[in-house]
Structures are given as structure tokens and as C-alpha cells.
Amino acid sequence: MQKYFLGLKSNLPSMSPIDKSWPARPYSFLEGVHAELRRIFHLWRCKKYRSQFTEEKKAVYEEKLEASELFKDKKALYPSSVSQTFKGDYLEMVKNPKYQKLSSAIDEKILLADVVNKINRANGKVGCTFFFNSDYFVLKKFSNLIIMGKLFCELTNELFHQGSSSAVKGDFLLSSDHLIEIVTKLHRISSLAADREKLNVDISDEFLVQFKQDKVCVKFIQGSPKNGNSVSCKRKNNRLLEVSVPTSP
Template sequence: MSFFKVGQPFQGPYLEINKNPKYKKLKDAIEEKIIIAEVVNKINRANGKSTSRIFLLTNNNLLLADQKSGQIKSEVPLVDVTKVSMSSQNDGFFAIHLKEGCEAASKGDFLFSSDHLIEMATKLYRTTLSQTKQKLNIEISDEYEARLLF
């Protein structure tokens, strides 16, 4: 049996939303335990430019919030996440694919980049499995498709 060591230890909530008064309104809006709270770059579907967003993973949802105001911009139930596609390069790019027809998928899949991609994918997989009893498909490739609706 082989064991692999991750290059950097998992930390979870990088933003420490519970301690930062700037995010009190955001914390108060979330009633569940926060598993991951991190700033990611969300890639704009229309023009490819990136915007900083707070990526939050709770027991039942994936949320995106504005980094400056803390206002929740998107909320996706974990049951609506079908797959995570990750770049095989060391660039941190990944896509979160959503179930067609669900409310969150009205604009298509989400594209992001993050410095903590492995931790995020691992915790998203584990949380989805424990909450929905579904194994989240993780795809690692040099190229992958994403549905982008404009």
C-alpha cells in the first residue's frame, strides 16, 4: 500500500469568517457549518476575465459571495453539483459542473482558479458523498468541456 503526502496541509476556512468583523453579515446569513471559506478567482463566462469571490462550502451548499461586500451571489445545493473538472497543470483551474435544469445552472457551469484546488476538490467530494450518498465525479485533464450560457 502506498501513501501520498499533500504538499501543503489542509486548513479549511482560510478566511476565518467567524473572527473577521468584515464578514459578520455573511456569517449570519449562513446557518450551516462552514467547511471551506476561501477567496477564489471566478472566471467570467462572457469575457474570460476573473473576479475575486468568496467560495464557501457548507454541509449542503456551495456558495459564492462578493469579496468586498460579503453579499451572497450564488447558492448551489450539493445535489446539483455533478462533476469537478481540474487542470492537470499546476495552474489551479477547475470547473464545477451543474445538473442541467437546476436553478443554479441557468448561466452554465462555474469556472475558477484557486491556490488550494486539491483541498477544495477533496472536501467537496467528501462532503457531497456524506450528505447526498453520491460519489462526485472528479476529472483531471489538460482540457475539459464546460457549459457556458450567455
């Protein structure tokens, strides 16, 4: 037993929680003990790893976990987004003089500020608009005035649909390079707020939107290599909006 424990001590794997290695069992009668020590060691190093986290880092990993629960094995390009850090304020509103006036008008902390492209309902061309999300200011505005539900394409990280309460103009179709982060933050906030309805997220390669009086089908197809790595939208007729997505991440 002394030889077993000293040998195990000298051959322990690294302190990384994702290290799956474990020394081979030297004696068959210690099979149960060997497995239990592996479990205990792993739990201990996970605890040591978590103890190093600041509150800010904990929040980052919690958001990444929520993103995994929403998109893992559902979106083809999700794996490529895992290593991308959720930055939140991509416009640097506090530092950037261009947005300081708007930033000062928001009392709460800005959780996300980004530029998104708005798809023109008439022809499918891409325009530009701003997307701001704070703990209260914009989230309340979005939940009350714009967002009724969301649909996302399985093939691309870039396009999402927001239902609108406005029957005159119809739904919004927005394109963003940080779609997974935007949706994760919105979903997380709606889940934590007791006075708000939880945001439902659906993923599909084909769905209906309301453009003024018309019901239009948004259909995603694989683009050709000549289209490059960008997403392109084209209104085919009154009933179809075709979105061409890159053939590879």
C-alpha cells in the same frame, strides 16, 4: 539467541513510521524471525504514533489521505501540496467583522471559506467571487444548484470547472489557490453523506464547457517564463479558451 535479541534491542531504528532502516541480520537461520520482528516493530510504532492523535489531527490526516487517493500521480503539482496544511476557514469568518453577519446565518460548522476567482465566460478575464462550504448550508446549495461534475487540469492546482444547472449562463470556471483542499472536502462530504450522490472527479488537460449556447473547449498549455508563476486565461474564439500555466511549480 540471547546475543541476537540484545543486539537487536540496542540497534532498533527510530519510532518514526517512515523510518525504513532495520539492523542487518547477523545469522542466516534467523531470516524469517528477523523479517517478522521487523513487521511487528513497525506495526507497534505505527500504533504508538496514531495513539497520540487528537480527533482534530485524525481528521486532518484522513483528508490528506483522501487528497492522495484523488490526485497522487494524476496532477503534476500534487507533491508540492502535500506539505501544505488544510486550513479550511481562510477568511476567518468568526473573527473577521466583515463576515460575522454571514457566519452567524450558518448554523453548522464552516468547513471551508475561501476566495476564488471566477473566469469571465466572454473573454477569459479573471474576476473575484466567494466560495463557502459548510456541512449543510452551502454544500446542499452547491449540490442542488451548481455542481453537476468537475474537471481538473493535470498541470495546475489552480483551475477547476463546475457544471451548472442554469442553461441561461452556462457552466462556471473557477480558479483557486486551494483547489486540492476544496475538492477533497467536497468529495469527502459527498462520500460520507448517504443522501447525496458521490462527487466524481476527472482530471484532464482539455475539456468542454457550456457557455450559454456555445460549447467551448478549455485547453491547458505550458506558459513561457515571461508569464511568471500565475495562471492566465484567454478566450481565443467562440470555441476555445486557452489557459496558460506556469512551467514549474
